[in-house]
Amino acid sequence: GENVEQHPSTLSVQEGDSAVIKCTYSDSASNYFPWYKQELGKGPQLIIDIRSNVGEKKDQRIAVTLNKTAKHFSLHITETQPEDSAVYFCAASKGDNFNKFYFGSGTKLNVKP
Amino acid sequence: DAGVIQSPRHEVTEMGQEVTLRCKPISGHNSLFWYRQTMMRGLELLIYFNNNVPIDDSGMPEDRFSAKMPNASFSTLKIQPSEPRDSAVYFCASSLWETEAFFGQGTRLTVV
Numbered sequence: 001g002e003n004v005e006q007h008p009s010t011l012s013v014q015e016g017d018s019a020v021i022k023c024t025y026s027d028s029a030s031n032y033f034p035w036y037k038q039e040l041g042k043g044p045q046l047i048i049d050i051r052s053n054v055g056e057k058k059d060q061r062i063a064v065t066l067n068k069t070a071k072h073f074s075l076h077i078t079e080t081q082p083e084d085s086a087v088y089f090c091a092a093s094k095g096d097n098f099n100k101f102y103f104g105s106g107t108k109l110n111v112k113p
Numbered sequence: 114d115a116g117v118i119q120s121p122r123h124e125v126t127e128m129g130q131e132v133t134l135r136c137k138p139i140s141g142h143n144s145l146f147w148y149r150q151t152m153m154r155g156l157e158l159l160i161y162f163n164n165n166v167p168i169d170d171s172g173m174p175e176d177r178f179s180a181k182m183p184n185a186s187f188s189t190l191k192i193q194p195s196e197p198r199d200s201a202v203y204f205c206a207s208s209l210w211e212t213e214a215f216f217g218q219g220t221r222l223t224v225v
Contacts, residue, residue, distance in 0.1 A: 036216075043117075043204050043216030044156070089156060099144060099206070099214040100169065103156040 002027040004092050006104025014112050019080050021107045023090035024072040030092040033066060033073050034101070038087045047088075048075070080111045117217035119205050125223045131193040134220045137186055138207030146206040146214065147180055147190050156204075162188065195224045 003026040013019050031052035036044035050057045050064045066073040087108050091101035118137040138145050146161040160170040165182045182188040202221050208214040
């Protein structure tokens with residue numbers, strides 16, 4: 001099966017700084033890589049995703065990069081705000097169902113005002 | 114739409130009892146997923162359905178776990194008998210084929 005590793009497990013940044021979270025995957029057949037944000041007491045919510053046919057995608061302050069050769073992808077958040085504080089999960093999927101995810105272990109991001 | 118609705122939000126039960134978790138997917142969605150979240154193992158897929166048919170249940174931990182989807186608007190995850198190690202947050206998610214998967218708010222299960 002697929003193995004997704006995520007680093008760091010915790011990340012603390014000052015408001016306005018950038019945050020970067022990195023993930024690696026093991027199965028070269030994986031072709032869809034979403035990022036989910038989970039706030040306390042809530043379910044994960046999709047914030048951005050990328051498919052294997054592109055190398056980078058940006059949505060306002062959030063960007064994701066994908067290196068298929070190295071099998072790693074990263075989440076970049078610029079100009080962080082206190083409301084960005086949450087747990088972020090990367091995931092990978094392939095083949096039979098797009099949304100059959102293998103999740104990373106999560107990164108707890110703390111943005112200090 | 115109100116999103117994916119799970120019930121109950123919290124469940125505390127004694128070891129050995131039967132537990133039933135419920136999920137109402139978003140109307141029109143044809144894929145439904147059950148995930149379990151624990152500190153030790155993170156988020157892991159238990160089972161998923163396409164058009165009410167179970168496709169992959171390889172993540173179901175053991176025979177004590179069973180899931181059904183009798184129609185497009187309802188699914189259950191049952192644990193019988195429950196054990197303390199089943200304590201976790203159980204999430205249901207739904208999607209329309211290969212579009213965004215929406216998660217419910219989860220059911221926090223505590224088995225004492």
